[in-house]
Amino acid sequence: MATVEKRLATNVDGDFYVDETCIDCATCRWMAPETFDRDGDKSRVHGQPDSQESAERALRALLACPTASIGTVSKHDMGPILKSIPTLIDRNVYHSGYHSESSFGAASYFIQRPEGNILIDSPRFTKALAKRLEERGGVEWMLLTHCDDVADHQKFHDHFGCKRVMHLDDIRGSTKNVEVKVEGTDRVEVTKDLSLFPTPGHTKGSVCFIYDERYLFSGDHVAWSSTMEQIYAFRGACWYDWDTVKESMTRLKAMNFEWILPGHGWPCQFSPDQMKIEMQRCIDWMATV
Numbered sequence: 001m002a003t004v005e006k007r008l009a010t011n012v013d014g015d016f017y018v019d020e021t022c023i024d025c026a027t028c029r030w031m032a033p034e035t036f037d038r039d040g041d042k043s044r045v046h047g048q049p050d051s052q053e054s055a056e057r058a059l060r061a062l063l064a065c066p067t068a069s070i071g072t073v074s075k076h077d078m079g080p081i082l083k084s085i086p087t088l089i090d091r092n093v094y095h096s097g098y099h100s101e102s103s104f105g106a107a108s109y110f111i112q113r114p115e116g117n118i119l120i121d122s123p124r125f126t127k128a129l130a131k132r133l134e135e136r137g138g139v140e141w142m143l144l145t146h147c148d149d150v151a152d153h154q155k156f157h158d159h160f161g162c163k164r165v166m167h168l169d170d171i172r173g174s175t176k177n178v179e180v181k182v183e184g185t186d187r188v189e190v191t192k193d194l195s196l197f198p199t200p201g202h203t204k205g206s207v208c209f210i211y212d213e214r215y216l217f218s219g220d221h222v223a224w225s226s227t228m229e230q231i232y233a234f235r236g237a238c239w240y241d242w243d244t245v246k247e248s249m250t251r252l253k254a255m256n257f258e259w260i261l262p263g264h265g266w267p268c269q270f271s272p273d274q275m276k277i278e279m280q281r282c283i284d285w286m287a288t289v
């Protein structure tokens, strides 16, 4: 839990603050950019929330923070905030909140659908989130993009009985009992409306998931950079092979999607045609680094 004694000097005065335990995962910065930004190798409060909406975003970031590094001086009624998680992104696609330190604060997403709900990557398991997911019909599938973002997958499986899907090349000891293991580099249909698209490179078994030909859940393969103002890949956090990341990016560009919803980095949305242009910009940039 954040403590005032550890409050960073870089915060502006006021109610919200970040303390020195911040691990710089960037979650609060994309969730509530009007409140949080980066200073050195940590986040800080650069502007106190000045509306109910910005205060709610900051409080959701407080709950999402994987290391509980965000605090407030005053007490807030968290009831409505808890009820607003998972938080709607678009149509039936939600941000799960509750990021886990074991996946360095990677984002997880929730799709609510009549045929059975889906979690993409694992959030931190909390009673509050489990209750909210129960109210929305439980979890039928848990889709794991790669070995770094599996967090509390076993707890979600034990609680909801969800079937887990992962690429064989990223199976480790903790994921050896995953129900569906996919091999190779061909696109694989998981459900009628959702497919797994192997994108090796960040790790050998990294995959993306494409839902409804509209949403790309990209794990750590690709994301939007708010500083570069373009789609990019993690050159400095490439654990398998950069040339393979480039090949995967070129194959991925041929797919249709409008949203990129990443594990790390910022989400983004473009029209299908513009997305192809933005993906090519990324490929061109990758050739230079």
Ligand code: SF4
Residues within 6 Å of the ligand: 018, 021, 022, 023, 024, 025, 026, 027, 028, 029, 042, 043, 061, 064, 065, 066, 067, 068, 069, 070, 105
């Ligand atoms: S969410 Fe928490 S750990 Fe991540 S950057 Fe913000 S304060 Fe730091």
